[in-house]
Structure formats: structure tokens, C-alpha cells
Amino acid sequence: MSVKTVTGEVVQLDPHLSDFVFNILACLGNGSVTITGLPEEVTTTIAAEMLGVSRPTLMKRIASGEITGRKVGSHTRLRTDDVLRLRERENIKREQAFAELRKIDEEFDALD
Structure with a gap:
């Protein structure tokens, strides 16, 4: 545009x-x-909302090392930049998967 x-x-x-x-x-x-500006760190609840996943799913991702969290007392905090980067990577993967599905659909339609 x-x-x-x-x-x-x-x-x-x-x-x-x-x-x-x-x-x-x-x-x-x-x-x-x-x-408003974004804080440098977010809670796991906010990060899960930003990523569109449940908090338990986010905690599994932290445990697997997919995203880094740090402990503040008994709570976990994540860097906002890390959450935004993960969200962008997931968006790119989702777009690529959708493009592949469209390609398969087009190939399937061509066979008809």
C-alpha cells in the first residue's frame, strides 16, 4: 500500500x-x-495473554527453555522483548503453515 x-x-x-x-x-x-509504554518485564499471566496461550502452557515453554523467565520470589517474570519475539516467530510459522495449506489446496483443486 x-x-x-x-x-x-x-x-x-x-x-x-x-x-x-x-x-x-x-x-x-x-x-x-x-x-502507554510497555514494561520491561511482564507476569506470566500477561505474557500468556500476549501469546494467546494458557498460563500452564507458557510455564511448560519456560521449563523447556523455549522462552526465558526469571524468578522474583516465588513468581516468574519474562522480558517483554522476549515475549514479543516469540509471538513474532509464532506468527511467521503460522503464516508459513497457512501458505503451505493453500498450496496443497490449489494442487488438489488442479487435480479435479
């Missing part, structure tokens, strides 16, 4: 970024935007 800046420059946006921008604009139109 191409957009024109206020200076007249035309900029090409990545599809993911353009979706993000449109979502932000839609929220702005509804008056429902609050901007």
Missing part, C-alpha cells in the same frame, strides 16, 4: 503495518485510544 505524507512524499507500507495503521485510525475515529 502506498501513502502520501504531509510533505508529499509517497511511502510504501508493509501490509502488516498498513493493517495496523488502519486499526489505529478506526480506534481514533471511535475515540477509544490510550497509548
